[in-house]
Amino acid sequence: MEKILKDLGISDSTINQMVEICPNIVELDESELLRKIEILKNNKCDDIQIRNIISSNAEYLDRSVSDIDNLINTMEELGFDNLNLLFDGNPYILNLDDFEVKNYIDEREQNGEELEDIVDDMSSNPYIFEEI
Amino acid sequence: MEELKESLKKMGYTDKQIEKIVNNHSTGKMKPETLLAKIKENYNFLISLGYKKEDIIKMTKHLPAIYVYTTENMEQKISELEKYGYAREDIIKMTKRLPELFSYNIDSIKQKSEELEKIGYSKEDIIKMTKNSPAICGLALENIKQKMEDMKALGYSIEDIIKITRESPSVYCVNIETMKQKIEEIIKLGYSKEEVIVMTRHLPTIFGYSTENLKQKIQFYNSIGLHSVLIIDPNKLMQSVELSYARYMFFKDRGIDIDTQNYSRIFKGQKVFESQYGVTKEELLEKYDYKEYLKKKSTKELGKETIDEQKDTSYINKIEEVVGEQSDKEYLLDDK
Structure with missing residues (x-):
């Protein structure tokens, strides 16, 4: 695992911090790690963005593929695009579940906002995802 | 034992993971046929709750003892957490990340929560913080208070600390x-x-x-x-x-x-x-x-x-x- 992370440009010091935040990652198979990297690549993340996301959010590596796929599919259905930019700006979005994003948006729609405007607001201010 | 290992392999566990499950101090005490029956029962129970196969393998890889818990106890724990204020979906998510939550005493969680409310958090804050960072449920109150003191020494006020940890609760785990x-x-x-x-x-x-x-x-x-x-x-x-x-x-x-x-x-x-x-x-x-x-x-x-x-x-x-x-x-x- 360490070799793959270092190949991404992640320093030893950052790897240690990643393990501190999410000790489970030491048990990750190489194939699991590569699978998580592949998901980001499939969403047009380049090497720098992949490095930024993984090094800042080790918990992403511990999430199940199905939960991540569900989140991404839901976000795309809701109208979010350029997910690589969104995740690079706020890597912690990837820790959310699909139902959390849906519930948050449903609540704002019930308050009278249009979906398109909500998605635009969240895309433009990735910090909003921290409120979920 | 061979039948047990073969069944675990069919479920998707690797050889290393299988060894961890059968040799765990909780599961290792059981007869193989009893353990296999318990694994099937608990696996099906977790699926009925909404966990996926991948989730269950991850949870039990980390905590094989889940296969020793009774389904009644796990359901009761979920009910207690719901009564406290967590949504069921959130509990499922929290236990995926922290399967140990199934073994935590709800009274201890409530007591810690009351102490945190005295410090300045609202109950809603605490539910959100622990939902986003379930590991906080396992932290001793003394450790949380010590972290607050350490952060004060860095230059943060109590209001800052509450704001920071409310928004980024994983700070308590670092x-x-x-x-x-x-x-x-x-x-x-x-x-x-x-x-x-x-x-x-x-x-x-x-x-x-x-x-x-x-x-x-x-x-x-x-x-x-x-x-x-x-x-x-x-x-x-x-x-x-x-x-x-x-x-x-x-x-x-x-x-x-x-x-x-x-x-x-x-x-x-x-x-x-x-x-x-x-x-x-x-x-x-x-x-x-x-x-x-x-x-x-x-x-x-x-x-x-x-x-x-x-x-x-x-x-x-x-x-x-x-x-x-x-x-x-x-x-x-x-x-x-």
């Missing part, structure tokens, strides 16, 4: 030395300690950003003269540099210099930007390709982006990037 190291890393990028305290107060998630990530973002904004903006408006770090670069270059091409007075232009909502300037995000990103710009700069290695002055863009003086050296605070702007 060693104070790691937090100090993060502060030092940001200082090396050209900020004073007081400025870093202000930045982290406004955007606690900075504590989670890796050095590599912070360096790339801060150095970019330094290079376009927005060093000081990040002190009062660190949320801007959450816009991808790729988009910021594209918008910066868009304005530059139109003779508009972005500075500390008008920087909000590059952070406008996309809808507003598009209606004001008639250009989509895709068009911007295609025309002003940040990756192409990086290729033109001399780079030593991924994660270390040296800055060259370029004739047609306003860039700052070179920043010393030697690890361990304090960055010179010479983020000089072109006089425009």
Whole structure:
């Protein structure tokens, strides 16, 4: 695992911090790690963005593929695009579940906002995802 | 035993994981046939609750003892947490990350919560914090209080600490030395300690950003003269540099210099930007390709982006990037 992370440009010091935040990652198979990297690549993340996301959010590596796929599919259905930019700006979005994003948006729609405007607001201010 | 191992293999466990399950101090005490029956019962129970196969393998890989718990106890724990205020979906999510939650005593959780309310958190805060960072449920109250004292020693007020941990609860799970190291890393990028305290107060998630990530973002904004903006408006770090670069270059091409007075232009909502300037995000990103710009700069290695002055863009003086050296605070702007 360490070799793959270092190949991404992640320093030893950052790897240690990643393990501190999410000790489970030491048990990750190489194939699991590569699978998580592949998901980001499939969403047009380049090497720098992949490095930024993984090094800042080790918990992403511990999430199940199905939960991540569900989140991404839901976000795309809701109208979010350029997910690589969104995740690079706020890597912690990837820790959310699909139902959390849906519930948050449903609540704002019930308050009278249009979906398109909500998605635009969240895309433009990735910090909003921290409120979920 | 062979039948048990074969069944676990069919379920998707690796040989190493199977050994961990059969030799665990909880599951290892059971007869293989009894354990196999229990595994099937609990597996089906977890599926009925909404967990996926992948989740169950991950949870039981980490905590094989789940296969020893009774389904009644697990259902009761979920009910107790629901009565306390968690939504069922949230409990499922929390237990995926912290399967030990099934073994925690609800009275201990309530008691800790009451103590945290005395400190200044609301019950809603506590539910949200533990939902986002379930590991907090397992922290001793003394450890939480000690972390608060350690953060006070760094220069944060109690109100700051409550705000920071409310927004970024994983701070409680990180060693104070790691937090100090993060502060030092940001200082090396050209900020004073007081400025870093202000930045982290406004955007606690900075504590989670890796050095590599912070360096790339801060150095970019330094290079376009927005060093000081990040002190009062660190949320801007959450816009991808790729988009910021594209918008910066868009304005530059139109003779508009972005500075500390008008920087909000590059952070406008996309809808507003598009209606004001008639250009989509895709068009911007295609025309002003940040990756192409990086290729033109001399780079030593991924994660270390040296800055060259370029004739047609306003860039700052070179920043010393030697690890361990304090960055010179010479983020000089072109006089425009």
